[in-house]
Amino acid sequence: MPTSKDVARLAGVSQSTVSYVLSGKRPISDPVRRRVEAAIEQLTYHPNAGARALAGSRTHVVGLVVPFGASADPAGLLPFIETITSGTREHDHDVLLVTADEGPSALTRLEGRRLCDAIVLMEVEADDPRIAVAAGLRVPVLLVGVPDDPRGLTCVDLDFAAAARLAVEGLVERGHSHLGVLGYPAGAVERDIGYVRRFTGAALAAAREAGVPCEVVAPVEHTADAAREAVGRVLTAAAPTLAAGGGLGLVVASGGAVPLVLSALGERGLVPGRDVSVVAMLPDASAAAMQPPVSNVSTESRDVSRRAVRELFRLLDGPGEDDDEGGGTTVHLVPPRLTHRRTTATWGPPG
Amino acid sequence: MPTSKDVARLAGVSQSTVSYVLSGKRPISDPVRRRVEAAIEQLTYHPNAGARALAGSRTHVVGLVVPFGASADPAGLLPFIETITSGTREHDHDVLLVTADEGPSALTRLEGRRLCDAIVLMEVEADDPRIAVAAGLRVPVLLVGVPDDPRGLTCVDLDFAAAARLAVEGLVERGHSHLGVLGYPAGAVERDIGYVRRFTGAALAAAREAGVPCEVVAPVEHTADAAREAVGRVLTAAAPTLAAGGGLGLVVASGGAVPLVLSALGERGLVPGRDVSVVAMLPDASAAAMQPPVSNVSTESRDVSRRAVRELFRLLDGPGEDDDEGGGTTVHLVPPRLTHRRTTATWGPPG
DNA sequence: TTGAAAGCGCTAACAG
DNA sequence: CTGTTAGCGCTTTCAA
Numbered sequence: 105m106p107t108s109k110d111v112a113r114l115a116g117v118s119q120s121t122v123s124y125v126l127s128g129k130r131p132i133s134d135p136v137r138r139r140v141e142a143a144i145e146q147l148t149y150h151p152n153a154g155a156r157a158l159a160g161s162r163t164h165v166v167g168l169v170v171p172f173g174a175s176a177d178p179a180g181l182l183p184f185i186e187t188i189t190s191g192t193r194e195h196d197h198d199v200l201l202v203t204a205d206e207g208p209s210a211l212t213r214l215e216g217r218r219l220c221d222a223i224v225l226m227e228v229e230a231d232d233p234r235i236a237v238a239a240g241l242r243v244p245v246l247l248v249g250v251p252d253d254p255r256g257l258t259c260v261d262l263d264f265a266a267a268a269r270l271a272v273e274g275l276v277e278r279g280h281s282h283l284g285v286l287g288y289p290a291g292a293v294e295r296d297i298g299y300v301r302r303f304t305g306a307a308l309a310a311a312r313e314a315g316v317p318c319e320v321v322a323p324v325e326h327t328a329d330a331a332r333e334a335v336g337r338v339l340t341a342a343a344p345t346l347a348a349g350g351g352l353g354l355v356v357a358s359g360g361a362v363p364l365v366l367s368a369l370g371e372r373g374l375v376p377g378r379d380v381s382v383v384a385m386l387p388d389a390s391a392a393a394m395q396p397p398v399s400n401v402s403t404e405s406r407d408v409s410r411r412a413v414r415e416l417f418r419l420l421d422g423p424g425e426d427d428d429e430g431g432g433t434t435v436h437l438v439p440p441r442l443t444h445r446r447t448t449a450t451w452g453p454p455g
Numbered sequence: 456m457p458t459s460k461d462v463a464r465l466a467g468v469s470q471s472t473v474s475y476v477l478s479g480k481r482p483i484s485d486p487v488r489r490r491v492e493a494a495i496e497q498l499t500y501h502p503n504a505g506a507r508a509l510a511g512s513r514t515h516v517v518g519l520v521v522p523f524g525a526s527a528d529p530a531g532l533l534p535f536i537e538t539i540t541s542g543t544r545e546h547d548h549d550v551l552l553v554t555a556d557e558g559p560s561a562l563t564r565l566e567g568r569r570l571c572d573a574i575v576l577m578e579v580e581a582d583d584p585r586i587a588v589a590a591g592l593r594v595p596v597l598l599v600g601v602p603d604d605p606r607g608l609t610c611v612d613l614d615f616a617a618a619a620r621l622a623v624e625g626l627v628e629r630g631h632s633h634l635g636v637l638g639y640p641a642g643a644v645e646r647d648i649g650y651v652r653r654f655t656g657a658a659l660a661a662a663r664e665a666g667v668p669c670e671v672v673a674p675v676e677h678t679a680d681a682a683r684e685a686v687g688r689v690l691t692a693a694a695p696t697l698a699a700g701g702g703l704g705l706v707v708a709s710g711g712a713v714p715l716v717l718s719a720l721g722e723r724g725l726v727p728g729r730d731v732s733v734v735a736m737l738p739d740a741s742a743a744a745m746q747p748p749v750s751n752v753s754t755e756s757r758d759v760s761r762r763a764v765r766e767l768f769r770l771l772d773g774p775g776e777d778d779d780e781g782g783g784t785t786v787h788l789v790p791p792r793l794t795h796r797r798t799t800a801t802w803g804p805p806g
Numbered sequence: 807t808t809g810a811a812a813g814c815g816c817t818a819a820c821a822g
Numbered sequence: 823c824t825g826t827t828a829g830c831g832c833t834t835t836c837a838a
Contacts, residue, residue: 107830108832122832123832152831155830155832159832159833
């Protein structure tokens with residue numbers, strides 16, 4: 105296996121010149137550069153990652169901590185991992201995968217062994233034990249999710265408050281005079297993932313501002329029975345409004361519950377988009393694929409992950425920008441989009 | 456950040472002794488070991504991975520090439536990645552994630568830069584362009600999936616032929632006198648993933664041996680219409696048998712089609728487990744969760760991945776066993792299991 | 807614009 | 823059982 109010494113010999117230059125051709129950290133004359141590049145090609149030379157890391161103290165690796173076992177949304181994990189991985193490669197880095205099961209010690213291991221230059225922590229919970237450890241590391245850490253106390257760390261997440269507002273306002277605009285929010289499964293609530301509170305809190309606030317009554321039913325498990333019961337509760341509360349000819353709008357906070365909610369409505373002879381409206385937190389693709397297509401506020405994990413990659417390399421490549429840099433808490437919230445599909449009805453005079 | 460030199464100084468030993476305490480490659484007296492371990496603890500020393508790789512030419516990293524974009528079964532990917540990752544950690548290695556989009560050059564990059572000690576290639580296709588490259592590498596490569604020409608590489612996969620046989624024999628035993636195999640979507644067939652042919656071939660062979668007529672309908676897309684049509688075709692072919700009071704057994708090769716096939720049967724008033732039988736290729740958990748629980752031949756990606764990890768480290772830690780070792784093609788097929796649930800009926804006199 | 811040389815922190819002979 | 827030492831293949835001064 106050829107080394108940079110072999111390349112240097114073949115190109116008739118010193119070894120350091122090979123290094124500089126590769127790193128571009130020094131101006132190189134055209135003839136020399138050409139000879140070196142030819143030699144590299146001819147020998148199919150690849151720089152040894154370990155040696156590079158040792159000498160340069162940059163591994164060109166990003167550690168990605170994935171909550172395999174305990175994800176609130178296992179389906180959303182894969183696009184996330186994919187986007188981080190390919191985004192990271194575009195920045196000439198690789199991804200080292202670590203399971204969250206390893207706990208906080210995974211972080212000290214990654215840092216201590218110099219396995220990576222930065223760490224991405226997925227699905228950070230409101231009160232996540234890893235945050236304290238993460239805050240003490242010398243490698244930059246990027247959190248996906250917003251903990252209660254970000255401790256000077258950089259966070260990226262979907263803007264769940266904006267999402268809730270979007271859903272509520274979208275329904276209010278269309279004349280609905282009673283709202284119901286069907287919440288997250290107990291697992292998510294107990295683990296107290298930050299977005300649960302942010303979402304329901306913002307939904308209630310938006311409804312209050314709009315002067316529209318709003319029921320929150322939570323937790324709602326992803327079972328047919330739980331969906332039935334939750335729907336029943338909202339319908340009961342909304343009964344007076346409905347009797348008076350008002351419109352009921354449902355906000356489904358947990359994408360996985362959507363099919364169950366739809367069938368629960370169906371069982372009662374209620375047609376979404378005609379008798380009630382349903383707006384759900386769902387990726388666009390899933391929302392569009394449903395029968396009928398469901399109005400949704402997008403929860404594109406790809407959008408969030410792309411943003412995460414961007415902020416990650418801003419952390420790594422910076423300082424240099426005039427942005428906030430180095431130690432300051434920054435929370436980047438990715439804006440969601442509302443798309444009305446077949447499950448939104450319009451009530452009364454357009455508003 | 457402390458180095459082994461710091462540990463050595465603190466423990467009053469030479470640096471190499473620290474190394475040997477850690478690696479266990481040399482007998483160490485108890486007092487020395489204790490002192491070294493105390494020093495390691497006190498300094499929270501972690502060995503530098505780059506230095507270790509450079510000096511020892513072992514990275515303790517496994518490269519995992521994941522077909523993010525082009526997986527036949529995206530849901531199966533995640534448990535696979537998880538199992539490989541945690542299994543790898545149990546062997547004191549980490550996982551470097553690479554997307555299959557990077558193509559064969561990902562392999563030369565992993566090897567050339569010495570980024571890993573071994574490579575796992577997921578979802579290998581029958582005629583996979585990466586195989587030729589993989590076969591030329593010096594790092595061991597483990598294939599998940601069996602290509603037409605394994606070129607001396609080690610493969611691990613579910614035994615799809617056995618799975619097909621199991622399904623067919625399970626139905627024949629229960630007195631079914633006509634079988635229908637509903638195949639894979641065209642995407643899988645075109646990409647010519649090895650298991651497509653292995654599965655349908657073995658199903659036909661098993662049916663022939665049993666002397667039971669068998670229709671294969673393929674490709675079958677994962678759409679309601681395609682499922683309806685496929686079911687229609689099998690029912691037409693089986694009409695004489697059914698008229699004579701015989702039983703029809705359906706084998707659904709592609710897990711994703713199961714709900715569609717069930718509703719297609721439902722539309723015709725056919726109740727699985729009473730009027731027809733259905734056995735599907737599905738993970739046990741999904742099969743059990745369906746309404747009704749579906750008889751299944753297991754396609755546990757966890758079983759396959761665990762086996763993959765085993766064979767991977769046999770490759771890495773060996774030679775040493777009396778097993779086949781070093782360069783010999785080995786195909787490890789993980790046996791599937793058939794579980795009868797609610798969708799299998801029994802016909803005629805028990806067999 | 808280029809070269810020479812000093813490490814980075816570890817492993818693994820070799821020498822006791 | 824333990825210490826000494828020569829690298830592993832780079833990056834990066836320092837010198838020209």
